[in-house]
Amino acid sequence: MEIQLWRELLHPYEQAVSELIVKFNSLKMEFSKNSLYSPIESVQGRVKTVSSILEKMKKKGIPFEHLEDMVEDIAGVRIICQFVEDIEKVSTLIRMRSDMEVLQQKNYLENKKASGYRSYHLIVSYVVETIKGPKRIRVEIQIRTMAMNFWATTEHSLQYKYKGSIPEHVSGQLERISDVIFVLDNEMSQVRSEIIDAQIDSQIQTGIVKDILTCIENLYHVASEREVLKIQNEFYRIFMTNDIEELKRFQRQLDIFAEGYRAQSVDSKPL
Ligand code: 0O2
Numbered sequence: 001m002e003i004q005l006w007r008e009l010l011h012p013y014e015q016a017v018s019e020l021i022v023k024f025n026s027l028k029m030e031f032s033k034n035s036l037y038s039p040i041e042s043v044q045g046r047v048k049t050v051s052s053i054l055e056k057m058k059k060k061g062i063p064f065e066h067l068e069d070m071v072e073d074i075a076g077v078r079i080i081c082q083f084v085e086d087i088e089k090v091s092t093l094i095r096m097r098s099d100m101e102v103l104q105q106k107n108y109l110e111n112k113k114a115s116g117y118r119s120y121h122l123i124v125s126y127v128v129e130t131i132k133g134p135k136r137i138r139v140e141i142q143i144r145t146m147a148m149n150f151w152a153t154t155e156h157s158l159q160y161k162y163k164g165s166i167p168e169h170v171s172g173q174l175e176r177i178s179d180v181i182f183v184l185d186n187e188m189s190q191v192r193s194e195i196i197d198a199q200i201d202s203q204i205q206t207g208i209v210k211d212i213l214t215c216i217e218n219l220y221h222v223a224s225e226r227e228v229l230k231i232q233n234e235f236y237r238i239f240m241t242n243d244i245e246e247l248k249r250f251q252r253q254l255d256i257f258a259e260g261y262r263a264q265s266v267d268s269k270p271l
Contacts, residue, residue, distance in 0.1 A: 001064065006050050009068075012128045012135045013075040017045035019128070020077045020139065027093065035204050037196045039086035039093070041146060045077040072104075072123045073140035080149050083192050084109070084185045087120050087143045094141065100124040103138065115171065116178030117152060119144040147181045147188075205244055208251050215258050222261040231257070 001009075024043040031038035048056075053071055056062070062070045079090050087109065095102055106121040120143045127134045144152065155174055158166055166174070188195075212235055219228045231254065238250050 010047055010050075010074070012130055012137055013047045013139075015128045015130070016075045016126050016137055016139055017047055017077060020075075020126070020141075021045045023099075024077070024079060032203060035200060035207065037200055039081055039089035040079055041082050041086075042080045043077065044080070045075075048074050048076065068137070072138050075126075075137060075139040076142065077139060078142045078144070078149070081143065081145050082195070083189055084145055085189060085192065087145070090143050091120065091122065094122060094124065100126045100139070112178065112182075115155060116175040117155065118148045118178065118182065119152060145185050145188075147184050151178055151181050201244060205247065208244075208247050209239070212247075212251055212254060215254055219258060219261060 021043050024040060028038045028040040028043070031040075048071070053067070053074060056071055057064075057067065060070070068074070081087055081090060091105075094100065101124060102122050103125050104123040106123075108117055108119050108121065112118045122141045122143070124139050124141060125136055126139050127136050129135075151174075155166075158170060158174070162170070216228060216232055216235065219231065235250065235254075238246050
């Protein structure tokens with residue numbers, strides 16, 4: 001196939017990956033804006049390289065005319081989670097969406113691969129709008145924990161180094177590390193709620209501080225300098241106490257005070 005044709009073929013896949021990264025990051029942001037724990041830690045994406053597509057076609061005996069329906073991971077999005085439990089939550093979020101349809105799932109969490117690979121894959125059908133009209137394509141979404149991702153990334157590099165045939169002693173080691181990672185993920189699950197509480201508290205505190213600072217900044221334009229300096233010093237004092245309830249009270253009082261000057265923080269919301 002001519003290079004130009006590869007470019008044309010891959011363009012909708014590039015578009016899909018870009019769009020989906022934005023969409024999943026936007027979900028993450030929505031959780032955060034509502035002071036909720038996000039099951040999505042981070043999102044990555046890539047379009048398979050031409051050489052990797054050709055290799056897969058050769059390995060699986062796929063003819064060119066079936067390239068798009070048989071190579072399911074030309075477009076790949078990876079969603080990284082903190083905890084194993086989050087994987088199911090992300091999968092549910094995806095299944096609820098109206099802009100993609102789940103065609104297939106591959107559960108390598110319950111049935112890890114012989115290599116030790118663990119991850120949860122969904123093949124979805126997704127429509128991209130092109131200059132020739134809508135085009136329905138397949139995207140592979142890999143959902144895994146940070147620990148699983150660490151393993152997979154390292155193993156992938158070794159596959160590359162050993163050109164697909166990792167020596168037995170190294171593959172044995174990788175299998176053992178995969179078991180350690182399984183234990184690590186389970187142990188992390190046991191402290192999940194404590195970690196989530198801490199993260200939400202820190203998220204709330206960051207939001208409050210941001211609102212307070214915006215409000216003080218606005219007040220500088222309308223209130224007397226002496227008054228604003230007093231408020232600022234009071235804020236520093238409360239901040240240093242690490243008392244989030246006190247900080248919330250201060251924010252409410254500041255809002256009432258700023259209301260008189262119409263100088264509230266634009267982002268401020270009742271907590
Ligand atoms: P790349 O470079 O990421 O694009 P198979 O028939 O088992 O060979 P299939 O049918 O393509 O694989 O589907 P599968 O098993 O869901 O694999 C799709 C992708 O999952 C792979 O794409 C990898 O990204 C990842 N994956 C699957 N197995 C392993 C593994 O043992 N180790 C690592 N590190 N990743 C794996 P590609 O095309 O292999 O690679």
